[in-house]
Amino acid sequence: MKLHEYQAKDIFADAGIPVPESQLATSVDEAVDAAESIGYPVAIKAQVHVGGRGKAGGIKIASDEDEARQYADEILGMDLKGYTVEQVLVEAGVDFTDELYVGVTMDRGEGEPVAMVSTQGGVNIEEVAEENPDAIAREHVDPAFGLHPYQARKAVYDAGVDRSVARDVSSILTTLYDLYEERDASDIEVNPVMITSDGDVVAADAVMNIDDDALFRQSELAEMEDETYEDELEKKAGEYGFDYVRLDGNVGIIGNGAGLVMTTLDLVDYYGGKPANFLDIGGGAKAERVTNALDMVFSDENVDAVVFNIFGGITRGDEVAKGINEALESFDEIPKKVVVRLAGTNAEEGMEILNTDLVEVEETLEDAVQRAVENAQEASQ
Amino acid sequence: MSILVDDDTRVVVQGITGGEGKFHTGQMEAYGTNVVAGAVPGKGGQEVDGIPVYDTVDEAVREEDADASVVFVPPAFAGDAVFEALDTDLDLVVAITEGIPTQDMAKVNKRLSEVDTRLIGPNCPGIITPGEAKLGILPGNIFADGNVGLVSRSGTLTYQVVDNLTARGIGQTTAIGIGGDPIIGTDFVDALSLFEADDETDAVVMCGEIGGEDEEEAANFIDEHMETPVAGFIAGRTAPPGKRMGHAGAIVSGSGTGTAESKINALNDAGVPVGDTPEEVADNIESFL
Numbered sequence: 001m002k003l004h005e006y007q008a009k010d011i012f013a014d015a016g017i018p019v020p021e022s023q024l025a026t027s028v029d030e031a032v033d034a035a036e037s038i039g040y041p042v043a044i045k046a047q048v049h050v051g052g053r054g055k056a057g058g059i060k061i062a063s064d065e066d067e068a069r070q071y072a073d074e075i076l077g078m079d080l081k082g083y084t085v086e087q088v089l090v091e092a093g094v095d096f097t098d099e100l101y102v103g104v105t106m107d108r109g110e111g112e113p114v115a116m117v118s119t120q121g122g123v124n125i126e127e128v129a130e131e132n133p134d135a136i137a138r139e140h141v142d143p144a145f146g147l148h149p150y151q152a153r154k155a156v157y158d159a160g161v162d163r164s165v166a167r168d169v170s171s172i173l174t175t176l177y178d179l180y181e182e183r184d185a186s187d188i189e190v191n192p193v194m195i196t197s198d199g200d201v202v203a204a205d206a207v208m209n210i211d212d213d214a215l216f217r218q219s220e221l222a223e224m225e226d227e228t229y230e231d232e233l234e235k236k237a238g239e240y241g242f243d244y245v246r247l248d249g250n251v252g253i254i255g256n257g258a259g260l261v262m263t264t265l266d267l268v269d270y271y272g273g274k275p276a277n278f279l280d281i282g283g284g285a286k287a288e289r290v291t292n293a294l295d296m297v298f299s300d301e302n303v304d305a306v307v308f309n310i311f312g313g314i315t316r317g318d319e320v321a322k323g324i325n326e327a328l329e330s331f332d333e334i335p336k337k338v339v340v341r342l343a344g345t346n347a348e349e350g351m352e353i354l355n356t357d358l359v360e361v362e363e364t365l366e367d368a369v370q371r372a373v374e375n376a377q378e379a380s381q
Numbered sequence: 382m383s384i385l386v387d388d389d390t391r392v393v394v395q396g397i398t399g400g401e402g403k404f405h406t407g408q409m410e411a412y413g414t415n416v417v418a419g420a421v422p423g424k425g426g427q428e429v430d431g432i433p434v435y436d437t438v439d440e441a442v443r444e445e446d447a448d449a450s451v452v453f454v455p456p457a458f459a460g461d462a463v464f465e466a467l468d469t470d471l472d473l474v475v476a477i478t479e480g481i482p483t484q485d486m487a488k489v490n491k492r493l494s495e496v497d498t499r500l501i502g503p504n505c506p507g508i509i510t511p512g513e514a515k516l517g518i519l520p521g522n523i524f525a526d527g528n529v530g531l532v533s534r535s536g537t538l539t540y541q542v543v544d545n546l547t548a549r550g551i552g553q554t555t556a557i558g559i560g561g562d563p564i565i566g567t568d569f570v571d572a573l574s575l576f577e578a579d580d581e582t583d584a585v586v587m588c589g590e591i592g593g594e595d596e597e598e599a600a601n602f603i604d605e606h607m608e609t610p611v612a613g614f615i616a617g618r619t620a621p622p623g624k625r626m627g628h629a630g631a632i633v634s635g636s637g638t639g640t641a642e643s644k645i646n647a648l649n650d651a652g653v654p655v656g657d658t659p660e661e662v663a664d665n666i667e668s669f670l
Contacts, residue, residue, distance in 0.1 A: 106483055108563040108593055111490035143487040184482055214482035216457055243627040247619075258561060258627025259535020259590050262616040263659065269619045270657055278620070280627040283479065283518075283536075284401070311540040313506055314401070314518045344520045344540055365541060366660055 001210045004047045006089045007224050008206035011183070015175050017190075018202045022091035031072035032065060034090035040064055041093035044071045046078070046085040049226065052124075056080050061093060083228060094204055099192030100161060101125050101136070102173050103207075104147075104180040113141040113180065115152065115173055117159040121192035135159075147177035168201040169193060183221060184214030233277075233300055240292045242279055249274025251376045252297035252306040252336070254290075256281050256315045264309045264369060273373035276303045283314040290323025298335050305375035306338045307368055308359075310347075317342045317350025328358040337375040341368035384530070384555045384575045384582075385473055385499070386449065388513040393418040393438060393447040393471075395454050395462050397429050401477075402453035405518050406432065409451075412521040414514040417445040420465075442469045449473040451507065451516045459503065460485030467498050475516045476503035476566070486564040493566060500566025504628070506536035506558035519556070527552015529666055530576035530609075532569060533588035534561050534595075535628070538616055538659075542586055545663040551670065554582045561590070561628030569599035577607050584610050584669040586662060587653070591617030592631045592639045600647035612665035613648045613655040615641045 003011075009019045023034035024047070035042045046058030053059050058080050062068040068090075078085050099122030107114040118136040120128045128135050137158035139151040152170035161169050172193060180188045189207040196202060215222040227238060237244030243258065247265075251273045255261035258280050265275040277300065281293050297306050310320050320342060328334055338359045342350045354361065360375075362368035392409070396402040397419025407430060410416050418441035419429055425436030435441040438450060450471055454462040459478040466474040467489070481503050493500055501508055507517010511524040523540060525547045533539040536558050543556060557572050559565055569587060576582045589596035596615065603611050618641040620626045645655045656662035 106487065106563065111564045112487050113484075142491060143484060144491055181484065184484055186483065211483050213456060213480045214484070217482075243625075245621070245624045245626060247621065255537070257535055257537025258631050259533070259538035259588065259616045260541055261537075262535075262590060262620060262626055262631065263538055263541065263614075265620070266616060266618045267658060275619055278624075278626055311537045311544070313520050313536055313540055314405075343544060344523065344537075364660075366658060 001212055001215065001221070001225050002049045003208045003210065003221070003224060004049070004226060005045065005206050006047055008208035009203070011179065011208065012203055012206055015179055017172050017175050018200065019206070020092040020094055020202055020204060022089050024087055025072065025090055026087045028069060028072045028076060031076070031088055031090050032068050035062060035068040036065065038090060038092050042068060043091045043093055044068065044075055045089045045091060046075050046080055047087045047089055048080050048083040048085055050081045050083055053080065058085065094194045094202055095197045096194035097197055098162070098195040100169060100195070101189070101191045102169065102176060102193050103187065103189035103191070104177050104185070105187045107140065110140055112143055113177070115139045115141055115147050115155055115177055117155045117161065117169065117173060119160050125191055141177065146181060147174055149174055162195065164199060165195055165201050172201065172203065183208070184211045184218050185209060186211045233296065236296055236299065240296065242281065242293065242296065244296065245278040246300070247275050247277055249276045250302050250304040250380055251372055252276045252300060252303035253309070254279045254281060254293045254297060254306065255309040256283065256285060256311065260309065260311055264307065264365070267365065267369040268307070268373060271370050271373045273376055276300055285315050286319050287323035287326060290320050291327040294324065294327040303336055304379035305372050306336050307372035308338060308340045309365060309368060310342050310344070312344030312347060316345050317347040318353055321350035321353040324359065325353065325355045328355065334358060336379065339368050339372045339375065341365060384579050386508055386510050386514045386516055386555070388413055388415060390449050390514050390516070391415055391417045391445065391447045392516060393420050393441040393445065393450045395420045395438060395450055395452045395466065397421060397432065397434060397453070398424050398427070399453055399455070403429055405453065406430070408521070409515055412515050414516065417447050420450070438465050438469050442471065447471065449516060450475070452476040452478055452503070454478055456480040456482070460489055463489050463500065463503070464492060467492050467496050467500070471498050473499050473501070475501045475505070475507050477505065477507060477517055479504040481562070483563055486562065490564050501557060502560040502566060504562045505560030506539060508555065508557045510555045511553050517558070519558070523547055524556065525552035528554060528581055528583040528670070530554050530579070530582040530585040531556040531588070532572035532576070532585065533558050534590050535588060535616060538588050538614070542588055542614065542659045542662055545659045546586070546666060549663060549667065551663065551666060554579060561631060563593065569595050570602045573599060573602055573607060573611070577609050582609060584612065584666050586612050586614070586666060588614045588616070589644055590615060590628070590631050591620050591626065591641050592628070594639060596644040597647040600651040600653065603653055604651035610669040611653045612662050612669070613653045614659065614662045615644045615655055617641050
């Protein structure tokens with residue numbers, strides 16, 4: 001789960017990290033009022049879950065009322081990579097001399113968190129990591145102890161941060177680590193930390209992503225989730241609780257288990273079709289979940305045919321068959337052809353239950369995928 | 382014949398009184414697994430289908446001489462359950478639970494480095510030695526006893542590939558689902574080294590997927606240390622960058638690492654043929670035998 005910049009900054013400020021004065025605005029007038037009360041120059045920043053906002057025109061610096069009005073008007077309502085901007089953060093401009101990167105994330109290769117500092121802030125840190133990895137100082141953290149203050153200092157010194165601000169920057173890093181741990185973050189970053197012309201440090205941006213698996217103990221953060229989705233189908237998937245990714249093809253795919261569903265996508269592609277989606281019904285799915293999955297895929301107008309691929313382990317074939325029947329029996333006319341492949345736990349019981357007047361059945365994965373690809377080709381002609 | 386588990390393995394089931402724990406304990410016993418105890422806080426003294434339940438894993442180990450555990454504990458408590466298991470000198474802990482917070486697993490991972498216990502999972506289907514024992518949720522009926530080892534990050538993909546193997550009469554020594562989470566216990570390299578050391582494993586299937594760099598590391602290991610031939614499969618060739626495809630681990634970063642292509646290339650460079658379909662994986666294994 002992603003937090004917006006303004007939400008992360010509130011959390012940072014509460015924890016003692018210096019942030020610029022700012023106000024959230026949802027209309028042009030509100031934005032102008034905010035700018036007037038903060039004083040120019042101000043940054044007007046789109047609050048949407050999209051990377052690279054600046055490059056895409058979602059962040060502008062206004063130096064007077066006319067500019068504030070003009071930029072707020074441009075940014076509010078604009079489409080940023082599929083998301084409509086409904087709120088902007090109006091923030092005091094910072095007169096800075098240097099920009100740093102400071103962040104904490106999980107190093108999955110090492111299986112432990114890593115704290116990072118770089119003097120190459122203000123730019124795409126992924127590019128820095130790729131092209132000049134030595135420009136990022138890293139300290140791995142023993143999760144049992146947390147980030148020791150000496151480690152934070154070491155990272156700051158190793159990165160070559162000006163020693164006049166080393167204490168302030170290492171304090172930001174230790175605070176970020178504490179938040180990372182307390183709030184079950186998966187990533188927490190400030191890019192940039194600005195060093196002002198007065199020699200102060202200030203967090204001019206804030207990224208905070210939370211581990212979805214930990215939301216059960218982060219209820220305060222869970223309530224901050226912005227449930228704006230890229231499209232109606234992704235919203236529906238969120239409501240049904242599916243792992244779902246919309247793609248640009250026309251073969252709808254439903255399966256159980258991420259690896260098998262990905263394999264089904266790959267095979268659709270291999271046999272000359274194009275997958276319309278990734279939809280994993282998960283382990284142990286009951287009939288209702290299966291019905292919802294079919295509803296999802298049928299709701300996608302790009303879908304011309306569907307393949308339902310289940311290999312039961314914890315999921316039981318009879319439950320899946322019941323769900324397929326229930327979903328399809330509710331239609332006078334089934335909207336798209338459905339090919340079903342059932343194997344594994346209770347597959348035989350499932351095959352006995354399955355209403356084969358409503359679906360085509362194939363025994364192997366390969367046959368089922370090829371059949372669905374053919375169906376999609378016929379339907380789209 | 383087997384690595385890690387066989388019909389002598391004495392198993393304690395953590396979470397045996399829950400729905401999944403109970404159901405799969407029955408399935409494991411039906412397969413021949415020697416389940417000797419359950420462990421559930423507050424349920425000590427009960428029985429589940431004749432199996433004694435203890436309040437702690439420690440008691441279960443002392444009273445029933447268990448040497449392995451399977452964890453069917455809900456995610457909020459599963460990290461703690463694995464810690465408990467790691468504090469009792471078990472040889473093997475298999476964590477089935479999906480959705481354990483990553484930072485909990487980072488702490489578990491740290492403790493793992495301090496003990497001799499092996500962890501499989503979490504978020505995995507478990508381990509099976511066909512004809513002897515299974516610890517987990519794998520459907521026993523699709524497996525057959527034989528000479529091919531299998532290690533996979535995905536449960537259902539394991540079943541698919543095993544089905545393709547068994548259908549043409551190729552049995553398995555042991556199959557291990559290592560799980561799809563970013564932080565796991567036993568990884569590809571660990572499993573591959575066990576198969577390499579096992580005289581009865583004549584070939585190995587390795588099923589990977591997008592995300593992380595475990596497959597690339599496995600390819601290096603195969604190149605440098607393995608005599609036993611390996612056939613590979615990588616799921617997620619068609620996955621778009623930046624999207625999380627189900628498993629927490631299955632996400633392709635924008636910068637090109639962790640892609641199916643980089644994994645397939647690494648494996649090919651190590652002499653591992655990577656099938657386009659599960660059926661081709663079975664073809665490749667057949668050509669080794």
